Amino acid sequence: MPHYFCRQRCWLTLPLLLCAQSLFAATAPAALAISNPIATATSDSSPVSITKGFHWPAGKIAAVSLAYDDALNSQLDVAVPQLNKAGLKASFYLPIAAPTLQTRQNDWRAVAAKGHELGNHSLFHQCRKSLPGRDWVSVTRDLDTISAAEMAEQVRLANVFLHALDGKTARTYTAPCTDALAQGQPYLPLLAGDFVAMKTHVGGVISHMQTLDLQHVPVLTPSNVSGAELIALVKQAGAAGGMINFTFHGVGGDHLAVSREAHQQLIDFLAANPQYWTTTFIEQMRYVQAQQHK
Ligand SMILES: [Zn+2]
Numbered sequence: 193m194p195h196y197f198c199r200q201r202c203w204l205t206l207p208l209l210l211c212a213q214s215l216f217a218a219t220a221p222a223a224l225a226i227s228n229p230i231a232t233a234t235s236d237s238s239p240v241s242i243t244k245g246f247h248w249p250a251g252k253i254a255a256v257s258l259a260y261d262d263a264l265n266s267q268l269d270v271a272v273p274q275l276n277k278a279g280l281k282a283s284f285y286l287p288i289a290a291p292t293l294q295t296r297q298n299d300w301r302a303v304a305a306k307g308h309e310l311g312n313h314s315l316f317h318q319c320r321k322s323l324p325g326r327d328w329v330s331v332t333r334d335l336d337t338i339s340a341a342e343m344a345e346q347v348r349l350a351n352v353f354l355h356a357l358d359g360k361t362a363r364t365y366t367a368p369c370t371d372a373l374a375q376g377q378p379y380l381p382l383l384a385g386d387f388v389a390m391k392t393h394v395g396g397v398i399s400h401m402q403t404l405d406l407q408h409v410p411v412l413t414p415s416n417v418s419g420a421e422l423i424a425l426v427k428q429a430g431a432a433g434g435m436i437n438f439t440f441h442g443v444g445g446d447h448l449a450v451s452r453e454a455h456q457q458l459i460d461f462l463a464a465n466p467q468y469w470t471t472t473f474i475e476q477m478r479y480v481q482a483q484q485h486k
Contacts, residue, residue, distance in 0.1 A: 245402045246401040246402040246433070246483055247483070248433070248469055248479075249469060249479065251466070251467060252466075252467060252468070252469040253430045253433060253467045253468065254426070254429040254430040254432065254433060254434055254435060254436070254467075254468055254469065255429070255434075255435040255436075255468070255469040255470075255471075255476045256426055256429065256435070256436055256438070256462060256468045256469065256470045257282075257283060257435065257436070257437040257438065257470075257472075257473045257476060258275070258280065258282040258283070258438055258440070258458075258462075258470060259282065259283040259284070259285060259311070259366065259391075259411070259437065259438060259439045259440065259473060260282065260283070260284045260285065260439070260440050260441070260443070261285045261313055261366060261413075261439055261440070261441055262285070262287060262290060262313065262317070262441055262446075262447075263284065263285075263286040263287060263290035263291075263292045263293060263300070263313075264290075264292070264441060264442055264443075264445075264446040264447075265292060265296070265445070265446060266442045266443050266444055266445035266446040266449065267284065267440075267442075267443060267446075268292065268296060268299045268300075268303070269444075269445070270443045270444040270445065270452050270455070271440070271443040271455060272303055272306075272308070274443075274452075274455060274456055274459050275308070275459065276306055278459045278460070278462070278463040279463065280459060280462060280463060280470050280471075281306075281307050281308055281309070281470070281471045281472050281475075282308050282309070282470075282472065283308065283309040283310075283311050283364065283472050283473040283474070284300075284303060284308060284309065284310055284311060285311040285312065285313035285365075285366040285439075286300065286310055286311070286312075286313055286354065287313045287314055287315065287316065287317035287350075287368065288314075288315045288316075288350050288353045288354075289315060289316045289317065290317075293353075297357070300357055301357055301358070304357060304358035304360075305358075307472075308472065309364070309472035309473060309474050309475075310354050310357055310358050310360070311354075311363060311364045311365065311366060311473065311474075312347060312350045312351055312354060312363050312364070312365045312366075312387070313350075313365075313366050313368060314343075314346060314347050314350055314367075314368050315346045315347070315349060315350045315353075316332075316333045316346070317333065317368045318333045318334065318335040318338060318343065318368060318371075318374075319333070319334075319335055319368050319369035319371050320334070320335045320336050320369070320371045320373065321334040321335075321336055321337075322334075322336050323371075335368075335369075335371050335373070335374050335375075336373075336374075336375060336376070337375065338374050338375060339374060339375050339377070340373075340374040340375065340377040340378060340379035340382060341379075341382065342374070343374040343379045344379050344382035344383050347365065347379075347383055347386070348383070348386055351363050351386070362388055362474065363386075363387055363388065363474070364387055364388050364389045364390065364391070364473050364474045364477060365383065365386075365387045365389075365390045365391070366390070366391040366411070366439065367380060367390065367391065367392050370391075370392060370393050370394055370411075372392060372393075380392055380407070380408075384407050387407070388406070388474050388477050388478060388481070389406040389407065389409055389473065389474070389477035389481075390406075390407050390408065390409065391409045391410070391411045391437065391439070391473075392407070392408050392409065392410075393408065393410050393411075394410060394411060394412070394413065395410025395411070395412070396410070396412060396425075396428075396436075397425065397428045397429045397432050397434055397435070397436050398410065398429075398432075398434045398435040398436070398437070399432035399433070399434040400434070401433075401434055401435065401480055401483070401484075402483070402484060403484075404435075404480060404484075406477055406480065406481060409437065409477075410437065411437040411438070411439040412425065412436065412437060412438055412439065413439045413440075413441070413448070414438060414440065414450060415440075415441060415442075415448040415449060415450055416449070416450065417450060417454060418454050418457075419453065419454040419455070419456070419457025419458050419461070420457070421454075422438070422450075422454060422457070422458040423457065423458060423461045425438075426458070426461065426462070426468055429468070430467070430468060435476070437473070438458075440455070443455045
């Protein structure tokens, strides 16, 4: 799938190639800087059709998932206060080895206590070092050198750590770097019974809610974009009657960042427009699952 992404939506792929960069490597390849990504996305997007046979909760025209990967300081310092002030719920995908899991564990407990979702992002954030642009992947955290069974076991263990933080037993997963192969074998199918839903690949607005495979959900990973560009994507989801999954990294700092101001603009828009159902990914996926089984 990585080759598909690089042909079709290279701007979308690059952020996830770098997903763990500040966690696990010292420097970023400057050549991977991206400009105006959302403009590219909207200009080459196919027209979206209204989702048929599917209804969001009363008064809602689309779902918006705000997710944040890699357990970064700027998420705790900037994104969480902005979300809490607006009364919006979001999802935070924590690699258990991330530094803030040691230094700011109580802050993550507070995030959960506010009603946000703590999602699984594996123990060590392994990614495939053999792929282009993956020099930053540590040899001890190379998904090419661990078996699918071992990776699946580690991901399940991450759920135990998260349970200790928030007491929850149901969870969603975001695959680090959207990599699906461990030692060349698919590992995600081994986890199919462990998660309400899994985010596994990069993609735009989802318009096929009735047939969406909850174990194979796409995400967008915007960075260096304006608030207006983010809001335009929300409106696209509204026109489709579907869903947009934003996976952010840094907010006003850290890697792959969106600015504090752009994030605030998106938050303000969502708070002022409750027809967009902005809540935790797990709540949205449970609702979709129930609708699909009606
Ligand atoms: Zn990540």
